[in-house]
Amino acid sequence: xxxxxxxxxxxxxxxxxxxxxxxxxxxxxxxxxxxxxxxxxxxxxxxxxxxxxxxxxxxxxxxxxxxxxxxxxxxxxxxxxxxxxxxxxxxxxxxxxxxxxxxxxxxxxxxxxxxxxxxxxxxxxxxxxxxxxxxxxxxxxxxxxxxxxxxxxxxxxxxxxxxxxxxxxxxxxxxxxxxxxxxxxxxxxxxxxxxxxxxxxxxxxxxxxxxxxxxxxxxxxxxxxxxxxxxxxxxxxxxxxxxxxxxxxxxxxxxxxxxxxxxxxxxxxxxxxxxxxxxxxxxxxxxxxxxxxxxxxxxxxxxxxxxxxxxxxxxxxxxxxxxxxxxxxxxxxxxxxxxxxxxxxxxxx
Numbered sequence: 001x002x003x004x005x006x007x008x009x010x011x012x013x014x015x016x017x018x019x020x021x022x023x024x025x026x027x028x029x030x031x032x033x034x035x036x037x038x039x040x041x042x043x044x045x046x047x048x049x050x051x052x053x054x055x056x057x058x059x060x061x062x063x064x065x066x067x068x069x070x071x072x073x074x075x076x077x078x079x080x081x082x083x084x085x086x087x088x089x090x091x092x093x094x095x096x097x098x099x100x101x102x103x104x105x106x107x108x109x110x111x112x113x114x115x116x117x118x119x120x121x122x123x124x125x126x127x128x129x130x131x132x133x134x135x136x137x138x139x140x141x142x143x144x145x146x147x148x149x150x151x152x153x154x155x156x157x158x159x160x161x162x163x164x165x166x167x168x169x170x171x172x173x174x175x176x177x178x179x180x181x182x183x184x185x186x187x188x189x190x191x192x193x194x195x196x197x198x199x200x201x202x203x204x205x206x207x208x209x210x211x212x213x214x215x216x217x218x219x220x221x222x223x224x225x226x227x228x229x230x231x232x233x234x235x236x237x238x239x240x241x242x243x244x245x246x247x248x249x250x251x252x253x254x255x256x257x258x259x260x261x262x263x264x265x266x267x268x269x270x271x272x273x274x275x276x277x278x279x280x281x282x283x284x285x286x287x288x289x290x291x292x293x294x295x296x297x298x299x300x301x302x303x304x305x306x307x308x309x310x311x312x313x314x315x316x317x318x319x320x321x322x323x324x325x326x327x328x329x330x331x332x333x334x335x336x337x338x339x340x341x342x343x344x345x346x347x348x349x
Contacts, residue, residue, distance in 0.1 A: 067122045068088075068090050068120060068121075068122045068127065068179060069179060069180075070083060070090045072179065072180060072183065073090060073092065073120055073179060073183045074092070076180065076183035076184050076186075076187055077092050077118065077183050077186055077187050077190070078187060078190075079092040079093070079094055080092070081093075087121070088121055088122065089119050089120065089121050090119070090120045090121075091117055091118070091119040091120070092117065092118050092119075092186075093115050093116065093117040093118075094115070094116055094190075095110030095111070095114060095115050095116075096110055096114045096115070096116060096134040096168075097110050097114075098197060098201075099136065099166065099197070099201075099202070099203060101114060101164060101165070101166065101168055102164070102165045103161050103162075103163060103164045103165075104162070104163045105163075108164075113160060113161075114134050114168065115134065116131070116132065116133050116134045116190070117131055117132055118130070118131035118173070118186045119131060120179060120182065120183070122179075123176065125176065125177070126176070126177050126178045126179055126182075127176070127177070127178070127179040127182055128174070128175070128176045128182075129152070129173070129174065129175050129176075129182040129183075129185075129186060130172075130173070130174050131172070131173045131174075131186065132170050132171070132172050132173075133170070133171045133172075133173060133189060133190070133193070134168060134169075134170060135168070135169045135170070135171055135193055136166050136167065136168065136169070136193075136196075136203035137166065137167050137169065137203060137204070137205075138196055138200070138203050138204040139192070139193040139196045139197070139203075140157065140169055140171065140298075140299070140300075141293060141298050141299060142192040142193065142195070142196055143171060143189050143190075143192045143193045144157070144171060144289070144293060144299060145192070145293050145294075146185075146188045146189045146191070146192035147171075147173050147185065147188075147189045148286065148289060148290050148293065149188075150181075150184070150185035150188045150189075151175060151177065151181060151182075151185055152173045152174065152175040152182075152185045152186070152189070153173065153174045153175060153285075153286050154171060154172070154173055154286070154289060154302065155172045155173065155174050155285075155302070156170075156171070156172040156302050156303060157169060157170070157171050157172070157299065157300070157301055157302040157303075157316070158170055158301060158302070158303055166202075166203040166205070167203075173186070173189065207298070207319075207321060209321040210271055210321075212266070212267040212268075212271060212272075212273060213267060213268050213271065215235075215236060216235060216236030216237045216266045216267055216268070217236045217268050217269070218236055218237060218238045218265045218266065218267065218268070218269060218272060218324050219269050219324070220233050220238045222324070222325055222328075223238055223240070223265060223324060223325070223328045226325070226328040226329060226332055227240050227263075227328065227332060229242070236266070237264060237265060237266045238264070238265045239262060239263070239264040239265070240262060240263050240264075241255060241260050241261075241262040242255070242260060242261045242262070242335075243255020243256070243259060243260045244259050244260065244261070244279055244313075245259070246259045246309050246310060246311065246313060247309065247310050248306060248308055248309045248310070249308060253309070258305060258306075259279055259309075259313060260277075260279055261276070261277065261278045261279050261280075261335075262276045262277055263275075263276035263328070263331045264276055265324050265327065265328070267324075268324075269323065269324045269325070270323050270324075271323075272321070272322065272323060272324040272327055273319070273320070273321055273327075274297070274318075274319070274320045274324075274327040274328070274330075274331060275317070275318065275319045275320075276317070276318055276331065277315055277316070277317050277318075278315065278316050278317075278318070278334060278338075279313050279314075279315055280313070280314055280315075280316070280338050281311050281312065281313065281314070282311075282312055282314060284314075284338035284339060285302075285314045285316070285338075287337045287338055288316075288334045288337055288338035289302075289316065290337070291330075291333050291334045291337040291338070292318055292320075292330060292331070292333075292334045295320075295329075295330035295333060296320065296322070296330070297318050297319070297320040297327075297330050297331070297334075298318060298319045298320060299316055299317070299318050300317050300318060300319050301315075301316060301317040302314065302315070302316040302317075303315060303316075318331075
């Protein structure tokens, strides 16, 4: 549906009528000096002009919708979508019905919240896509890598349920650019998850790494050197915490108020585990995610911890296996890529 407006008048500027989508809204006359339409009373009607401007913007915005090649989206994603004419959005969906999900003892139908979707809207630069992808634990990092490697942003990773078997995660994606590129990227994300399920129909319940020693014995000195800070040691484990400044409701907040990046190491020097949390700005999030994933660090959650903070801080949690030194280098690489070291303060001795 297209919104149109025009002014009916002759070349001699006789009184005319203001018409929107074929419906007359009022009589107008023409001011001879400035050649602008006025109501019969001779007083410019601001509301009339505001309405004209609003309709013009609506028509301009909806014209983008006609530029969405929905057939191409269907072809590239392998799905048949639906168009919401009111919002100008084309949405493709599919249910995760390939794995039975039981929540609190009840087998959950996909209709109740196990649907993957991607929605496209036309923009002046092509299109925008936003979506939510239903994933199982062993699919998450493959799907996230596919998204990032193909130009999409990953904006959240979280759960929606308690007591779900197997565990279900939801990964939110966003991107802008040519619709072909976006639709193809979305397909890559879906295919990455499908490849995991094709190799193993039942979701795995572990990363499959070697068993960790019961007692940790991490050597702190090499890690202290990598991070340029003195880590906190306890029972053979080592932890580093780096704060960054922020404000909330006009109050300064930092490391001890929860605005921090940390990394904790356990196990042995040659068979270690690292887990932790990165505190990054919105602009830092994507490059740091890419860096850690390329270094085989698993991202297990992406979310916010606060509201009304400045700058806005995103938090993502991670988990990795390997030698202690390699894990520390991988985490430090995330610092360098995201510029986190420029605002971080090392743990004090």
